[in-house]
Amino acid sequence: MRFDTLRIRPNSFIKKALLMLTTVLTPWILMAAADVVEPPKEFSLANWDWVSILTWVLALLVILVIARAFDIGALTEKITGKSVMSWNNINAWIAIIFIVLSLAGVFWELKYHGQYVLLGDSSSLHGETYDSMFYWTFGFTFFVFVVTEFLLFYFMFRYRYNENRKALYYFHNNKLEVIWTIVPTIVLTFLVLRGFTTWSKITGEVSKDTQDIEVFAYQFGWKARYAGDDQQLGNQNFNFISGTNPLGVAEDSKVEELIGDLKKEVAQLEALQASAEDSTKAWKARHDRFVSTGLHITYPEDYKSLKAKYTDAVSGAYERTLEKDIKRKKTALNRISEYRKDKDFFNGAGDDDKVTTEIVLVKNKPYNFKFRARDVIHSAYMPHFRVQMNCVPGMPTSFAFTPTMTTAEARQTKGNKEFDYYLYCNKICGAAHYNMKIKVTVVDSEAEYNTWLASQAPLVTPAIAEESQKEEKDSKTEMGEMETAMLTNNPTLN
Amino acid sequence: MSTAAIHADTHHDHHEHKESFISKYVFSMDHKMISKQFLITGIVMGMVGLIMSLIFRLQLAWPDEQFGFLETLLGKWAVDGKLDPNFYMGLVTIHGTIMVFYVLTAGLSGTFSNLLIPLQLGARDMASPFMNMLSYWFFFLSSVTLLSSVFVETGPASGGWTVYPPLSALEKAMPGSGLGMTLWLAAIALFIVSSLLAGINYISTVLNMRTKGMSMNRMPLTIWAFFFTAILGLLSFPVLLGAAIFLIFDRSFGTSFYLSDIYLEGVGALENIGGSPVLYQHLFWFLGHPEVYIILMPALGITSEVISTNARKPIFGYTAMVISLMGISFLSFIVWGHHMFITGMNPFLGSVFMILTLIIAVPSAVKAFNYLTTLWKGNLRFNPAMLFSIGLVSFFISGGLTGIYLGNAALDIQLHDSYFVVAHFHLVMGSAAIFGMFAGIYHWYPKMFGRMMNKTLGYFHFWITFITAYLVFFPMHFMGLAGVPRRYYQFTLVEDFNVWMDVNKLITVAAIVGGGAQLLFLYNFFYNIFKGKKAKQNPWQSNTLEWSTPVERIHGNWPGEIPTVYRGPYEYSRPDREEDFFPQYEPDESAPEVLHTKETKSAPDTKKVEEVEEGSVFFAAIKRVFGLS
Known part of the structure; x- marks a missing residue:
């Protein structure tokens, strides 16, 4: 049975798409890579990054060779009628290369970025317990990570399709399944117990001299x-918060000052409320004048803010806002005066x-x-x-x-x-x-x-x-x- | 085929002709069409979410650079080509919302539940096709509402996808909490309606409409996954609706469910007292945690199916797979507190949630090991679908393992809301689920459109996406371990974080390359709908029932009688068969249902086979637990 062979026509869209993608993306990657390695230098022949240029040329060559290989492969296939390239094998090979390179990458990153893990030694007492909990977890998970990921990609490589072979008919094994239910359970029980004690220690009772x-x-x-x-x-x-008392501490003079301010603001708002009808008329008149004289075309920006005020006034939103503000400030005043009655609350501490x-x-x-x-x-x-x-x-x-x-x-x-x-x-x-x-x-x-x-x-x-x-x-x-x-x-x- | 069946056949053909454009493509009640509608909407939303993430990645990698094209694209949100911090938050929020709800919930589960539940169970359509249609259109409305919020003058919702109040409740706290937030809430409410309509349908179809012989223990694992997913959604989404309604009340009607003791700059002390912001978090995460399994489980189901088919090998431990799905579903309802270890919740509650959370690692580990064993000694065909499934397993392992750190209340103190969390959920939930979705698309594309996708493009799509996904998310673990907080607009203002600038650039470049690779997919997907090679009847030589339906779409799925099911879905490479697959619907009375490896040597024990056939999975589960088998 033939399975999964590549049939590429010369000039097929795949090749085009590939070439386009590589051409678009390669400079990006190289530029970024160069940027990461070192900052850009002044432009002169001596400063040319020959390594990058060579990499570039090499990359282009590789692409050309691959493209050529595709062409030849497709041609041979056409002539002989036999499949030349098996994507199934290619994928299997990529898988094994991927896992080897990426595990190497993981180890490299651990070496390179490991110094920043947990920002070095802890600067607090409970941090030492924390760190030991962390490294236990890290040990377990990292081991499992490496083993299972490796197996996954190794199996991909090892058991790639072969038409002469039949897969093992193996659907169930109680013993095996019990083992890999129990082993993680034991490991997790250990981690949970440790985590529980660490957590209890950190969040436990606070001593009196704190x-x-x-x-x-x-x-x-x-x-x-x-x-x-x-x-x-x-x-x-929170009701006591003011410009001079940003944390809202119960302190007589600051709170009295706030009460005075709030009362003044309420009075001002009430005055505005009383004259709301007049101001609505005024905004309306101004708006109409603006429009009738054609100023709204000459000064669109001014007209925009004017119109917003006019709409607010006409729709009653202006009055409603005033009402809400007054109510809120009065509530605050009431609450503050309730607290003021409680001398224990304002104890001068x-x-x-x-x-x-x-x-x-x-x-x-x-x-x-x-x-x-x-x-x-x-x-x-x-x-x-x-x-x-x-x-x-x-x-x-x-x-x-x-x-x-x-x-x-x-x-x-x-x-x-x-x-x-x-x-x-x-x-x-x-x-x-x-x-x-x-x-x-x-x-x-x-x-x-x-x-x-x-x-x-x-x-x-x-x-x-x-x-x-x-x-x-x-x-x-x-x-x-x-x-x-x-x-x-x-x-x-x- | 009986005469009645032939009659039904002609009737169907007749019916087919009467379909107008509107009833066939727009307000369709055919589950197959609805699944395509979900898929294409999901893909569009996914592209929007992806582009958003690329824009904010640019900001993180080059915070001091000016990108002229951003100003052209975003106008006042990127004056002089520099992204506005408020809009950055908006992008982060909408990216999260789109990806979690619109792509990976509706796009994934909506597409494949709709397509596969009737086809793999042998039903003519869903239990309630009309509700099914409503479900899509609520989803569509919801998508439009959410996207429209991006164009609001004050910007979209920007309090993170979890929209914690008071930030999201107070218009004056940030611009995004104005109209944008109102639209977000409306969109989510519509979304929940859609998801409930769909969920009820999935559950009733699975329970009532299986064809003859399709007992619960012969259902493909995809169906089990969709079934549990629907139950999770049905039980948890209403709680989010409740949370959202309380939030709407707090925002618009002056109630204080979530608000207390607040002083706002420029406003003063607010009247609200007695509410609790933590209440919202409890309600949100009561959905939020099952939600991550609502996302992941369909992907795991698809993977089980695809891996078994392409490994030409029965899925290892079918019963264990079902039990672990069941265990995960149950546990997912009682672990939500692990998102809240450091909210000031009682530390004792923290320890309880920690214990429950770490238990979930056991069924997850069982699943991972079972996938590995399925691959072991298989005969692996690397279709793009198979590659994406293996990619899912890889992400599931590497992202799942970091869950052991985050589920530990003590370790969470340092890691909460850091980039470690970003790395964790983007691998285990984001990348894994999207890979499950890709696997599903590549695998069932012939069923959906009657044509094949291009494999070679699929391979490039897979390897580029897979490698760049790791390049994007793997280094984030290290950033998180070094205490870099998530949702920061830029890192240059903190000296400690400057060492990560090169990593940030690498991540962004990898993200752009990975994003570019999706163009290959889009091309492959849309081009081949029209121009692809015609699909064969059973292109992957699969066992399940959907491959017995005609390649061309017809109403009612099967022209004649619905086929009867004779055995489980994963009978691949049976030693007693010449072919390496044995379809569920192929009648062969002489062949035993399950071939025990021991029995291949001796004569098959028909009595035992009988027992397996009748015993449900639940029964088998009980037997397994008490060691009776």
């Missing part, structure tokens, strides 16, 4: 809150809290990060410490860990003087998701940490709280500067 730090995520940045001298983080609520734009930790000291999100879900990701936890609006989450390697030590081991730890956002959160990060510094001693913390301004300085508005203004500008600093770090917001 320091709490609040990590606050928002579109698009992070802030941290440290307790002041009272060693206690103040209460907070937050007054000396420090809101920072960097996280500083002391080596070998246990920390518990308490995560909050302001607007959407974010995820705090610190790969060097094997730490990740989602920050969910309305649901407090936390992660406890102990850093074991200072920034200075990490710089030394990595041989990079500018290396810094970062906490990244790892849950899609909007346009600037890719640049939402905060620096994490691990210092060697408590003293270093204290110096840094002392340099951070508390939410309100005790003296200022009693005094006049002048200082309040100062703190406002300070916060403003902080915001600007944030913004300059974040090019997409500019």
Whole structure:
């Protein structure tokens, strides 16, 4: 029985398609390869990449030879009526070459990229347990991967079609099937048990001497809150968030200021609401005038924005928006005043809290990060410490860990003087998701940490709280500067 | 052929002439036509999804480069040839949605369930042809709705294909959460309607409309896979519909199912309190996890069929294959929490989900080993379909093994949402399933169009796609292990990630080459519909029933009586037969149904054969579990 032979007519579309494809793609691949190997040089004869050119020529030659071989093969086939080339064998050979080359490639990549796996040694205490779990899993899976993939392609090669042979009629073997059900079960049981203990250890009880730090995520940045001298983080609520109180800490003066602002805004909106009918008329008149004088053709851009306002006004969308805004602000005001009644909530613990734009930790000291999100879900990701936890609006989450390697030590081991730890956002959160990060510094001693913390301004300085508005203004500008600093770090917001 | 059958034959011919263009090609109720409609829509959607991925790959490889043609193509989304971050997110989201739902759910299972369930079981059509037609048209509407969202002024939905609220619920949180998101939800709701209509149909057809002799344990593994897939879809898609409806309420009617304690820049504190974003994740992944098996299982079914046919060898461990499909289906409903280990879910719940998740590796391992044993000592014919099936097995192994890392709650801390995850699911679910789909297309193309595809082009298509798929996804494991997060618009702003720039370029180049190879497929597919070589009756010398139908499409599938089935579908290379195949529909009373290897030496034990014939797979399963056989 003849099976699977190639019959190519000269000038057949296959050949054309192939040649086209290779011609189109080869320069791409070579260019990219050259780019990967080294940056482009100045154009001169001496700088010509002779290796690439030779590769090019060689590739072209190979293509021509193959094309010629196809032609000759097809011709011979036509004359003799016998199949010359068996694609079945070619595929089998490609399979065996593929598996040998790609397993070599895998080993090469392990050698080349292996140094980046898990970013080197862990920088946290639980990270060591994590790493050992990882390498156990890696050992098992890599072994299975190599063996099964090799067998798959080896079988392809070994048992390729031969018309003189019949396949083995073999549909079932209980013993064999039981073995390969039980063996993976045992291996997985081992991995599950290990995983269970590792997971329990990492997420287990937090010891009492652990320091709490609040990590606050928002579109698009992070802030941290440290307790002041009272060693206690103040209460907070999302309704208290304002320009001068970005984390919404329950602190009297800031919240009172927010209440004042909200009341003012409500009054303004209500005034707009009262005059809504008049403004609708005004927009209508302006719109009609614009159209009747033909200005909408001369100034299409202006007309576009005018028309949007006009449509909003006429359709009642403008009034509805006003109404919604007023309702929302009033709800916020009501909620804040409910909280204000609770003196335990406003216990003054937050007054000396420090809101920072960097996280500083002391080596070998246990920390518990308490995560909050302001607007959407974010995820705090610190790969060097094997730490990740989602920050969910309305649901407090936390992660406890102990850093074991200072920034200075990490710089030394990595041989990079500018290396810094970062906490990244790892849950899609909007346009600037890719640049939402905060620096994490691990210092060697408590003293270093204290110096840094002392340099951070508390939410309100005790003296200022009693005094006049002048200082309040100062703190406002300070916060403003902080915001600007944030913004300059974040090019997409500019 | 009896006189009645001949009469039926002429009746059918008569009927054929009456078909108008609209009833034949547009609002067709013939399962074969509907399957082609699903396939071609799926291919079109797949090309859109592929092109989207190439555009965002360009951005990742050359973030500082300006591509003039992008501005021509995308207008304001690529000013000066630089992709807009919001649109990047939109592309990522729509790429994911298209590939997961439109190509690999509807395109794969819609095509082959529709084609093969009646043909391989011996039915004239689906249980309810009208519902079947509705199912396609809901799918079509859904596709149009989704694609139209790309042209909305504020851009398409861009919160990732999982569209987690609050990001997707708040219009002010990102532009894509405006009208684009509304359209996304509408599209998904329509899609779910389509998928439920189809699922009910598949299940009832499989259970009720098998031809004489086609007991459950003689069904091809494709049918088993489609059957379990339909059950999964029927039980899990309504939950997604619920999640989507809650989200619609939160977005448009001011409810707080998923929203609480939110302060938005430029808006202020929102009124919503008491909701939980994590609730959405639970509902979403209750569908989302079965969904990955809804995608993969039909591909595994197709692979079983194609490998057995082209290895000229019975599929090894038919019963074990069915039991593992069953096990995977059952387990897939109770493992959804492994997508949520680090959402702040109770750690104890995390450990439970971890244990259940890793159990799923056992039936998956059994399947992989069974495929290997089927190839062992076979007589392998490398048709393009066979190559794609072997490619699937390769992806299934390499992608499946990384699931053991991700299913482990402890290891997930580091790997969650990193490129490791991207590598994992693109191999085990994306590439594997699309290879299953290609295998199916190459294998059943003669049945669908009555013509053959060009094999040589198929070989080039396979090897280029296979190699580039590995080049694209394999290095991503290493990126993920080095803590590179997914869904980042560019990596140059983080110094640590700069070492991956050359890898990113390699991936993009490989993706472009792989994408280009799909042109070979498109050409091969569309050209040969019209100009291909006429197909033979049974071009692959296969055993299953669909190859007994006439090459030319007719209404009702078989001109006369539906053939009777005498044996299982995988009786290849039987020592008692001269030919290396033995069709299910070939009457030969003297031949025993199954030839036990031991029995070939002695006389066949007819009593035992009888027993096998009557016992269902379930019965056999119970016997196997308790070691009775």
